[in-house]
Amino acid sequence: MARHHHDLMFCRRLPGIAIGRLCEKCDGKCVICDSLVRPEKLVHICDECNYGQLLGRCIICNGKGISDAYYCKECVDLEKDRDGCPKITTGLRVPGSMIKPPTKIGGFTSATANKVAPSNAKRKATENTNGSQTARPPSASDMRHAAQGRQIKAPATRIAKPPAVEMVHAGRRSSQGFVVSPKQAGSASLLDHLPTAHGSTRAVPRNAGVAGASSRIAASRTSSTRGRVNVGKVGGTMPRGNIATMDSVKRRRLEVPAYLKSKMEAPRTSAMAVPKTAAKNMNIGSNGVFSGSEQEENGDGANGDSDSDTDDDDDDDVSLGPPPALHERPENDINGRLKDLEAFSRYMIKKNRTARKTKKLLSVELEQNTTQVAQLEFDKNIIAAKLEEAEKQVRTLQGTRDHTQRELGDLKRRHEDEIDELKRKFKRQDEQMQDEQRALKKTIDELQESLESTKAKLGAKREECLRLESTISKQASDQLEIESTCRSLKAKMEQLEDTVNSRDINIAELQEKLVSRDNLVAELEAKLRVEETMRRRLHNTIQELKGNIRVFCRVRPLLDSEKSDNAGLPIRLPECEDKNEIELTQSSENALGKVTSKTSPFKFDRVYAPESSQDTVFEDVSQLIQSALDGYPVCIFAYGQTGSGKTHTMQGPDTIGDVSDDALGIIPRAVQQIYANTSKLAERGWEYVLEGQFVEIYNETLQDLLAPSGRGGSSSQQSTGDKQTKLEIYQDSDGHTRVKNVTTVRVDSAERVHWLLARAAENRTVAATNCNERSSRSHSVFTLHLRGTNVLTGESSSGVLNLIDLAGSERLSNSGSSGERLKETQAINKSLSSLGDVIAALAKGSRHIPYRNSKLTHLLQESLGAGNSKTLMFVCVNPSPASAQESLCSLQFATKVNSCQIGTARRQAGS
Numbered sequence: 001m002a003r004h005h006h007d008l009m010f011c012r013r014l015p016g017i018a019i020g021r022l023c024e025k026c027d028g029k030c031v032i033c034d035s036l037v038r039p040e041k042l043v044h045i046c047d048e049c050n051y052g053q054l055l056g057r058c059i060i061c062n063g064k065g066i067s068d069a070y071y072c073k074e075c076v077d078l079e080k081d082r083d084g085c086p087k088i089t090t091g092l093r094v095p096g097s098m099i100k101p102p103t104k105i106g107g108f109t110s111a112t113a114n115k116v117a118p119s120n121a122k123r124k125a126t127e128n129t130n131g132s133q134t135a136r137p138p139s140a141s142d143m144r145h146a147a148q149g150r151q152i153k154a155p156a157t158r159i160a161k162p163p164a165v166e167m168v169h170a171g172r173r174s175s176q177g178f179v180v181s182p183k184q185a186g187s188a189s190l191l192d193h194l195p196t197a198h199g200s201t202r203a204v205p206r207n208a209g210v211a212g213a214s215s216r217i218a219a220s221r222t223s224s225t226r227g228r229v230n231v232g233k234v235g236g237t238m239p240r241g242n243i244a245t246m247d248s249v250k251r252r253r254l255e256v257p258a259y260l261k262s263k264m265e266a267p268r269t270s271a272m273a274v275p276k277t278a279a280k281n282m283n284i285g286s287n288g289v290f291s292g293s294e295q296e297e298n299g300d301g302a303n304g305d306s307d308s309d310t311d312d313d314d315d316d317d318v319s320l321g322p323p324p325a326l327h328e329r330p331e332n333d334i335n336g337r338l339k340d341l342e343a344f345s346r347y348m349i350k351k352n353r354t355a356r357k358t359k360k361l362l363s364v365e366l367e368q369n370t371t372q373v374a375q376l377e378f379d380k381n382i383i384a385a386k387l388e389e390a391e392k393q394v395r396t397l398q399g400t401r402d403h404t405q406r407e408l409g410d411l412k413r414r415h416e417d418e419i420d421e422l423k424r425k426f427k428r429q430d431e432q433m434q435d436e437q438r439a440l441k442k443t444i445d446e447l448q449e450s451l452e453s454t455k456a457k458l459g460a461k462r463e464e465c466l467r468l469e470s471t472i473s474k475q476a477s478d479q480l481e482i483e484s485t486c487r488s489l490k491a492k493m494e495q496l497e498d499t500v501n502s503r504d505i506n507i508a509e510l511q512e513k514l515v516s517r518d519n520l521v522a523e524l525e526a527k528l529r530v531e532e533t534m535r536r537r538l539h540n541t542i543q544e545l546k547g548n549i550r551v552f553c554r555v556r557p558l559l560d561s562e563k564s565d566n567a568g569l570p571i572r573l574p575e576c577e578d579k580n581e582i583e584l585t586q587s588s589e590n591a592l593g594k595v596t597s598k599t600s601p602f603k604f605d606r607v608y609a610p611e612s613s614q615d616t617v618f619e620d621v622s623q624l625i626q627s628a629l630d631g632y633p634v635c636i637f638a639y640g641q642t643g644s645g646k647t648h649t650m651q652g653p654d655t656i657g658d659v660s661d662d663a664l665g666i667i668p669r670a671v672q673q674i675y676a677n678t679s680k681l682a683e684r685g686w687e688y689v690l691e692g693q694f695v696e697i698y699n700e701t702l703q704d705l706l707a708p709s710g711r712g713g714s715s716s717q718q719s720t721g722d723k724q725t726k727l728e729i730y731q732d733s734d735g736h737t738r739v740k741n742v743t744t745v746r747v748d749s750a751e752r753v754h755w756l757l758a759r760a761a762e763n764r765t766v767a768a769t770n771c772n773e774r775s776s777r778s779h780s781v782f783t784l785h786l787r788g789t790n791v792l793t794g795e796s797s798s799g800v801l802n803l804i805d806l807a808g809s810e811r812l813s814n815s816g817s818s819g820e821r822l823k824e825t826q827a828i829n830k831s832l833s834s835l836g837d838v839i840a841a842l843a844k845g846s847r848h849i850p851y852r853n854s855k856l857t858h859l860l861q862e863s864l865g866a867g868n869s870k871t872l873m874f875v876c877v878n879p880s881p882a883s884a885q886e887s888l889c890s891l892q893f894a895t896k897v898n899s900c901q902i903g904t905a906r907r908q909a910g911s
């Protein structure tokens with residue numbers, strides 16, 4: 001099948017070629033088959049400079065795929081038949097269809113080329129047809145492969161190998177390769193045919209983008225010259241606009257410098273291309289520069305010989321040789337001389353013509369070089385665009401690569417997490433297996449041990465069995481003995497059973513006796529309880545018989561400081577059986593200096609001599625303590641002047657701390673006795689609760705001696721009137737006298753009593769007076785509430801024990817007090833006077849008892865109550881002569897109290 005190819009219109013810059021017109025060279029005919037190609041399918045583009053524009057459309061995809069590959073209709077049909085619409089997005093020029101631009105340089109016309117090219121094309125087509133199948137243009141798939149960086153595998157049978165350019169030159173070869181003639185330089189650029197390193201000629205691409213085009217042009221040019229050029233199809237030639245791979249771009253980049261290099265060498269090559277004969281005639285040196293004289297001659301000769309260029313083309317290759325010599329002739333040899341001149345003139349004319357040709361060649365070469373430079377710049381822009389596109393692709397690929405790397409990272413992390421999870425899982429399983437293994441090993445060990453022990457036991461059992469067997473045999477013999485022994489023992493047992501029976505009868509008799517004894521004990525205990533009640537009653541009767549108000553007088557021994565007084569002692573205790581008498585002798589001197597003595601006898605319930613111990617005193621007091629435990633209100637107070645021994649009697653020595661039991665006063669002893677008795681009474685069903693409180697009356701103000709320090713610690717603080725800690729006396733609903741806000745301490749141990757007294761001693765107001773080195777200026781009242789319950793009989797009792805250490809009773813005139821101390825003394829005397837008034841009123845049986853005249857009598861109202869209290873007054877006497885008068889006053893006050901007969905005490909029974 002004949003192929004119809006047409007390729008290009010040429011650049012408008014080339015003379016004689018109009019855009020949109022068919023090539024002058026082929027007149028729109030395929031250079032191969034010589035058939036006309038439809039004009040609208042032509043590409044108006046210059047393959048030389050690429051300045052043209054793509055005006056045609058692909059006839060296959062109707063412009064969807066812009067291509068600069070164009071086929072004639074038949075060829076396109078062929079392609080369609082073969083591959084369908086190839087959707088050509090990149091095109092290839094059909095190799096071998098490139099034709100030489102129709103220039104008129106070098107005497108070469110397009111018409112000539114038009115004539116020559118078809119013949120060459122035909123010949124080539126014939127060769128292709130004979131040698132192999134007709135070459136076809138690369139298909140779209142080939143182009144896609146090329147765009148993907150794969151080389152287009154040209155079918156060996158279809159696309160012929162690019163033919164080596166065989167050039168037959170009229171010029172001589174230089175040592176470096178070809179030296180082409182100026183005619184060749186005009187038809188095919190001298191730059192197109194550079195010698196290779198091997199001395200062969202190859203087609204040098206004009207630029208990277210149009211390498212194939214250059215070679216085609218070269219081939220075309222060659223075909224238009226006298227030389228023979230095999231115009232073949234150059235496979236893989238990438239035209240302008242083709243999207244080449246990066247490798248091809250790089251390769252082209254590498255080719256450009258070589259081309260430029262060759263281009264730079266072009267002038268020298270051109271110079272070298274000047275025929276030696278012309279150069280010789282023109283006196284061109286080795287550097288190709290005309291000499292001055294010859295230039296002038298060239299200038300002269302160029303004026304009228306330009307039309308003969310074509311005619312002398314055949315002489316271009318002939319060396320001019322040396323100028324003809326001017327022979328020495330005689331002057332008359334005019335003909336000879338004219339002949340010489342004509343010869344020289346012809347030589348000069350020829351030389352001038354040669355120079356003009358050379359000039360034309362050089363100008364054409366210059367123009368071609370300019371065109372090539374422009375083409376190179378265009379190619380450079382294309383390459384830059386491709387490079388930019390490639391960089392975009394690279395960036396896209398980098399983005400893809402980064403995305404892929406991130407995905408790979410994520411995948412890697414997920415895999416690592418899964419691996420970690422699997423490792424942990426494996427570790428847990430491993431640990432579990434190890435635990436199980438250990439447990440199994442332990443079980444095995446235990447089983448092993450068990451097995452060993454079982455073996456040992458088995459061995460022991462075997463031995464035991466052996467022993468038992470021997471024992472059994474032995475016991476069999478013993479059994480006979482035992483049976484005989486049993487029989488004898490049986491007889492004995494029968495005897496013993498008789499004995500046991502008689503013993504059982506005895507035990508039963510004894511148990512009956514025991515029961516009768518228990519009953520007897522219960523009866524006795526009941527009797528005891530009755531007798532206890534009786535005892536209480538009798539005891540109370542005795543106390544009542546002794547008097548509900550009793551007065552004991554105690555004379556303290558002289559202190560060391562008092563023994564220096566030589567005066568006779570005013571106190572005397574008469575010898576009597578009851579030890580209840582005391583005499584006080586007072587001496588007085590009248591105005592005449594006569595000393596008279598007056599002895600005043602006093603009689604009380606009991607008088608204690610100075611040497612009487614605390615024990616002795618408490619023996620008589622203990623019966624009253626028992627009365628308090630039995631449920632009676634008891635009040636024991638000590639009265640006397642300052643330093644007469646009140647505190648010593650009630651509490652003991654004034655030293656705080658360890659005190660010997662013998663020195664203890666009534667208060668600690670009373671508490672100890674109560675403890676002892678409650679323990680005994682517990683055997684008879686009595687349970688007691690003891691609560692104590694300790695208050696002080698100072699300047700008619702109550703102060704809590706058991707309060708924590710800072711609350712009621714000092715009288716001054718108390719006098720400031722702290723509402724919360726202010727102590728107030730009131731009667732509760734049962735008629736008992738109570739103190740509001742007072743500290744009540746559960747007295748449940750002896751240590752608690754010591755602590756209680758120590759704290760009270762610390763808090764007690766003590767002030768120095770003239771009467772004593774240490775004087776108590778207040779009344780201290782220790783109250784112990786005793787609540788008892790008999791869980792057996794249901795009886796209950798509620799007693800109160802008041803133990804009072806009164807303040808000193810010295811007279812105002814003797815005390816020498818003043819200021820605050822005077823006020824204290826007045827308050828003390830007032831309260832003592834009120835006490836006397838209350839007792840007197842009780843004795844008289846007055847309807848009104850002035851309890852509320854003082855805090856002291858108000859507080860002791862219950863204990864001084866008519867008929868239901870037991871009161872004991874200790875009148876303490878200082879035996880020193882200096883205190884005789886005060887002692888007399890105290891004894892007189894005590895006598896007054898002792899004379900009172902208050903009604904029978906009434907036992908307070910609990911509810």
Ligand SMILES: Nc1ncnc2c1ncn2[C@@H]1O[C@H](COP(=O)(O)OP(=O)(O)OP(=O)(O)O)[C@@H](O)[C@H]1O
Nearest residue numbers: 556557642643644645646647648774775776807808
């Ligand atoms: N029976 C006694 N045996 C030995 N010494 C005693 C006796 N009675 C009192 N004394 C001593 O006499 C001194 C004064 O006694 P005490 O302090 O008891 O007197 P008071 O009447 O309580 O004085 P005040 O009213 O100032 O409290 C103390 O040193 C005390 O030890």
